[in-house]
Amino acid sequence: MNVNTIINNLEAKHPGEKEYLQAVHEVLESIETIYNENPQYEAAKIIERLVEPDRILTFRVSWTDDEGQVHVNLGYRVHFNNAIGPYKGGLRLHPSVNLSILKFLGFEQTFKNALTTLPMGGAKGGSDFNPKGKSDAEIMRFCQAFMLELWRVIGPNTDVPAGDIGTGGREIGYLYGMYKKLQMENTGVLTGKGLNWGGSLIRPExxxxxxxxxxxxxxxxxxxxxxxxxxxxxxxxxxxxxxxxxxxxxxxxxxxxxxxxxxxxxxxxxxxxxxxxxxxxxxxxxxxxxxxxxxxxxxxxxxxxxxxxxxxxxxxxxxxxxxxxxxxxxxxxxxxxxxxxxxxxxxxxxxxxxxxxxxxxPFAPGKAVNAGGVAVSGLEMSQNAMKLNWTTEEVDAKLHHIMSSIHEACIKYGTQSDGYINYVNGANIAGFIKVADAMLDQGII
Incomplete structure (x- = not known):
């Protein structure tokens, strides 16, 4: 693998997507040596397959404000990689949302989710809709219109979205209510739900x-x-x-x-x-x-x-x-x-x-440090599947264990000969190996 060649090819195919290209470049620099030491990865073109999302859904979201005026926003869902489990990643509602940001977040999510050791793939989605200054009724109408498009591609064993910037408990509630009505099932497909209808304790924290x-x-x-x-x-x-x-x-x-x-x-x-x-x-x-x-x-x-x-x-x-x-x-x-x-x-x-x-x-990257959010989302999925709720102490203990395990993986793959722990390399290599080996096991798809 030649990092510069791959990045140049991606820049030609995806011009202007600076956040996405930055995220890919960081990972490729970290894994270059281990990748080149394992010819099976190159033979299966793991990198070329891994840096491109499985699919991208882009759609129009039309909704009316409280004055009866019609507004149109763009909605997205990026399915990046599901080699180790259903797609998992948040829905961001913010005026800055664009495809580059969502691809970078979905790419990062793939490795972050792998680090948790839970069976979750990487995805991200959202809209350039700005919830700030909107009434509850306006946010409800937007979320319902958004879900009218999204519900076809999500499910408990397919893709499990969550909250993110601009998407809190209120928005998750409106999204889930519409999903449940359309799908006619109550399977806990979104995470970050209210505690009285399937959410997990300590998820906000x-x-x-x-x-x-x-x-x-x-x-x-x-x-x-x-x-x-x-x-x-x-x-x-x-x-x-x-x-x-x-x-x-x-x-x-x-x-x-x-x-x-x-x-x-x-x-x-x-x-x-x-x-x-x-x-x-x-x-x-x-x-x-x-x-x-x-x-x-x-x-x-x-x-x-x-x-x-x-x-x-x-x-x-x-x-x-x-x-x-x-x-x-x-x-x-x-x-x-x-x-x-x-x-x-x-x-x-x-x-x-x-x-x-x-x-x-010592510097540690977000894909390792902030994995606690998606980890507890994964624990929420488990609780929903088993139709039960764990106590605060149980969830917190599991979270603490997951974060300690992620740190151990960073130590394992990131400790340099001089003793300095390169947490960036450690996190990227640990996440990559898990995803890449799963992709090898599942053939060229």
Whole structure:
């Protein structure tokens, strides 16, 4: 395999799809050596088959607002790879949604799901619809119109969508209600459902909890703990909330949250009252964080900037792709950061990752760190199939075990001869081997 040749061919076929090409390039660089050491992969053209999705569904979504005006959005579902199980991945509702972003997310999801060891393939979907500022009735009409197209290609043994940015419990409820009516069955095909109709305990916190468990393992390798550590976090939705809860429980201190308007610096750290306020704030406005400083005057609001200029021990980007760049990484390193754990999907640019690794800072990628969300989605699928519910303690214990296992896989495949753990290589190689070997077993299809 020649990485540059494959990337050049993909660029020619998919011009302008920068996020997708970035994700593919990172994985190919990590697996190049092991791929070339195993000629069976090349003989079956595993890479050429793996980098292209199995299929892409694109459709029109027409809906009416409360004034009776008709609106038209684009809907997507990208089935990337189902070698190890039904397609699994979220539905993102955000104006930035396009095919490049969904292909990158579906590609990443394939390896992330493989790392969990649960039988789930990779997929992603969504729409350029913006739920912000819409009434409940408008969101219901959009979700119902969206599901009128999607229901034909999903099912408990085919494709199990979940929530993502812009798609929370309310949206999942409306989507599931329409699916159930159309399919005339109650099989729990979407995850992230309400607790009173098939959802799993700790699902809203799962991504943040899982990320913190993974970071806890990173620290333990260095005989270190969260106790007394200062942590910077971006975003302020469910993921940041989950991180803040678990970091605080483990003795650390989260001092930042952020939104499109800037970031909050709270030197005292987020306590239980402040953490609860995060979700209230998110539900009541269009993602701006400045009201936090009005509610808690000891905190400072810094407009138009990112939190990576704040001195910290651990950086945990938790918002969106490419939110932390090379210059941000340099600032963090100059301020003495000791660890970086990418909670958002591809939250760091290649330049940022290079800076962390060059400085010897342990850096772990999103496909490993944020796998807790999809892991608990997989556990929700299991509970639905068995028609039962596990307790919070049971789900949390299983999540903790899964995240520890993912960390062990990263250690196994990512430890270099000099002792540095290249978590990027470890995660990519572990996920690739599982998917590639399954593809070999199943023939050329």
């Amino acid at each position: 799962a991504t943040g909890f899982g990320a913190t468990y993974f970071a806890k393992e990173m620290l333990a390798v260095n005989n270190d703990t969260f106790k007394g550590k200062t942590v910077t976090v971006s975003g302020f939705g469910n993921v940041a909330w989950g991180v803040a809860l678990k970091v605080t429980e483990l003795g650390g201190k989260v001092v930042t949250i952020s939104g499109p308007d800037g970031y909050i610096y709270d030197e005292k750290g987020l306590d239980a009252e402040k953490i609860d306020y995060l979700l209230e704030l998110r539900a009541s406005n269009n993602d701006i964080v400045s009201p936090y400083a009005d509610e808690f005057p000891e905190a400072k609001f810094i407009p138009g900037k990112k939190p990576w200029e704040v001195k910290c021990d651990i950086a945990m980007p938790s918002a969106i792709q490419n939110e932390l760049n090379g210059e941000d990484a340099k600032k963090l390193i100059a301020n003495g950061v000791q660890y970086a754990a990418e909670v958002s999907n591809m939250g760091c640019t290649p330049e940022a990752i290079e800076e962390f690794q060059k400085a010897g800072i």
